[in-house]
Amino acid sequence: MAKDTKKRILDAALDMFSRNGYAGTNMRELMASIGYAKSSTYRHFESKEELWNALLDEMIAYYGEHFGSPDRLPPAPESLEELVAMTMRMVRITAQDETIIKTRKVLTLEQFRDERARNLATKHFLTGLTEMFSRIFAGMMEKGLLRRDDPAMLAFAYTAPISVLIHLCDREPDKTEEALQQVEAFSRHFVKVYGKTGE
Amino acid sequence: MAKDTKKRILDAALDMFSRNGYAGTNMRELMASIGYAKSSTYRHFESKEELWNALLDEMIAYYGEHFGSPDRLPPAPESLEELVAMTMRMVRITAQDETIIKTRKVLTLEQFRDERARNLATKHFLTGLTEMFSRIFAGMMEKGLLRRDDPAMLAFAYTAPISVLIHLCDREPDKTEEALQQVEAFSRHFVKVYGKTGE
């Protein structure tokens, strides 16, 4: 069916664009990877550029559905140990899920060329995480779990190092396990510095 | 002279590769940007790929000269305020120097394709900064300026957020001033949390 093929082409595009970039990808290879002739592309997309835009649409929609709205917040941690656990759960998914990895890599490669990729990259790598943890930390401060401070600053101090380590996983997949351990070590360091152990 | 032209080609390559990536750059445009015919490229470089490798050589050598050796360490801060000032001096340079910006962008774009670019990227974005500040923080702890802790962990917690903000400057140059202010705010937050104000 048409819908299926379209989706398969988009998947192949995400894969190839994330490895070779938009300019470094040619349609023949892309279509061959899913068993089609390159000319068949144009039954589903007007051009390579339109395929790129459709892929971006998909990535933007996916982000909106999964990370976009505040009601998608994970349950607020009830203890410092839970914060570490929740963080590790989230980071493991985001650092090891193939689709999410490819999405980040595409955004990394095309952020300087495409404005929508640039905006989504900033959300993925910075603002999305800090906004999410701002809310979480504000809640934890109210519960007396965290030292009272600017939640946004604490969220930035917490998520930015994690973001750097996720980038490291994308760049050097061999070091993923090592990086995840470093995330956990950093998370524990963070709660040691900012946490309050009961009233 | 030959040396001059070779250098001019390398400069043009850094500029174009940083904007369009290796695959997205064509030799005619590159050479035209410095007033040569594309065929003249091959008087100085065997191929586009060899030009790329020569550019990488240059970037690696530049990094080694400026950030590579421990004796290139800036003078250890004598106070917390000096740490903030020194940080801002360094970050302003690294976030606003055109050549350094272009170098980071090239490494960002080619990190998944080229192993040497990948290794240099990790130095630029993570290990170089943390190693440098590990030494600085160890010195400051001995002087009683910083709370005693693992210098490497503190250096990571300090430099990673700054690295994220530098990436933001590369991605969205319009926000450079804003990002620099955020670096300063974060730096002050850091010394507030980890600093000791005299014995």
Next chain:
DNA sequence: TTATGATGAAAACGATCGGTCACTTTTTAT
């Protein structure tokens, strides 16, 4: 069953890519 629209592939299109070659101009060395 047959008409129809959607889906696929093969061949070919013009454009552009990196690279070569024959030739001229400029620089350098003697």
Next chain:
DNA sequence: ATAAAAAGTGACCGATCGTTTTCATCATAA
């Protein structure tokens, strides 16, 4: 001054790019 070497250019090469055209195949609906 002059020979040799280096640097630069325009024309051209084969390969490959994204895309179009033409035609075959398939599912579906009348």
